Amino acid sequence: MTTVASETATFDSLNPATGEVLSTHPIHDAAHVNAVVDRARIEASWWESLGFDGRKERLIRWQKYVVQHMDELVELMHLENGKPAGDAALEITLAIDHLHWAATHAGKVLKRRSVAPGLMMANNAATVGYRPFGVVGVIGPWNYPVYTPMGSIGYALAAGNAVVFKPSEHTPGIGEWLARSFLEAIGRPVLQVVTGFGETGGALCAAGVGKVAFTGSPATARRVMAACAETLTPVLIEAGGKDALIVDEDADLDAAADAAIWGAAANAGQTCAGVERVYVHERVYDDFLRELTDKAKDLAAEPGGQLGPITMPAQIDIIRRHIDDALARGARAVVGGPESVGERYVQPTVLVDVPDDAAAITEETFGPTVTVTKVRDMDEAVAKANATAYGLGSTVFGKARAVQVAERLRAGMTAINGVLTFAGVPSLPFGGIGESGFGRIHGPDGLKEFTYSHAITRQRFKPALAMTTFRRTTKDEERAGKLVSALYGRSSKKG
The missing domain is CATH 3.40.309.10 (Aldehyde Dehydrogenase; Chain A, domain 2)
Incomplete structure (x- = not known):
């Protein structure tokens, strides 16, 4: 049901077992979503500046808060999603385990590391690091309203991003609980929530976030991709299975x-x-x-x-x-x-x-x-x-x-x-192919999914053959050709 009060449209969250109204939530429009994303950009700068150790400490603090208030979240999930309390507790436990893994492994997986420069570029030191997008939008499902979106939220946060989460219209209260718990545990709104229907999700896609992670049907996934294509926003899609x-x-x-x-x-x-x-x-x-x-x-x-x-x-x-x-x-x-x-x-x-x-x-x-x-x-x-x-x-x-x-x-x-x-298993990637989508949450792949790779080369000494200069001579080119031939052009004899 949708109503209008004080010029703000709202909708009701219902108990699926009884049809009872549990709570009422705003339908956030594009202007509100843009304002939330703007705030997230400010928080993202602070969050990234903490470094891996600073984020780890705070994510563990949030993890402990969720554990301490788990009964409250179990009851909310039982009422809003309908699943038995035991199933809700199992889902939350798995989400907590994944959050802990992401928090404690992000530094090892994403920190800058050296890579071999190869023979032709041996005078360079080469490194690669993984940097956060800034703000990640997460559009979550109703069937596993904690475990599934936390596979994106937790890993995106551990990677250094702020997150704007749009929960399913069937489980908005659970999404709001997660954001509120983070704020109470950490004191900064690095995780924020917007609520509503497809239009709110579309506004999030158009808000200029660094990436959107979506879980839902293939049909809706196509609409999300089309909306994100307008701003060349990359997407991660988990679209069900058979x-x-x-x-x-x-x-x-x-x-x-x-x-x-x-x-x-x-x-x-x-x-x-x-x-x-x-x-x-x-x-x-x-x-x-x-x-x-x-x-x-x-x-x-x-x-x-x-x-x-x-x-x-x-x-x-x-x-x-x-x-x-x-x-x-x-x-x-x-x-x-x-x-x-x-x-x-x-x-x-x-x-x-x-x-x-x-x-x-x-x-x-x-x-x-x-x-x-x-x-x-x-x-x-x-x-x-x-x-x-499908292929999940x-x-x-x-x-x-x-x-x-x-x-x-x-x-x-x-x-x-x-x-x-x-x-x-927190260290394994989760995701599919075909109609089941693309991209991965969980594990090292899941951490890297919410970053972009940044390659750096640093010249350590002058090259024996300077090829990237207009002072290059014909003799230099001949020497380079002979070197390539000697290194890579010899035919291998099969015994």
């Missing part, structure tokens, strides 16, 4: 089934790197399906249950359409089905015999549903897993060939004999 889990004939079937249902239904299936497709070797297909069915039947989406509500109401229609389309094409629901889709909650649904061109196979469902497909061998499993425009995460369960299968998957990340484990 991740596959592969089960080989020598897999631990109980563990594989447990991982499959957790990856498919945790957070009510609203996970960008969640499991949406499962491909199982024909020799263990029946046993695996029996294990998966038993586990899925034990889950319930309900108030106080293990699965929360669907946070974004419009997603209900997409989930229903995917299930109905699959069944109309000859698929079977061995757990759940059309009756599983309620007004706010969706019960776990397991679909089998789903055609490869069905929406449940080709489009991101973002609900607690999963398709299970029998394959004759791992070649077919890999081919089917890779037959998607993936999972392999098996023993003898698990690593080999994992290395053949077209995805940014793969977990072997576990699910989503790559997301919990």
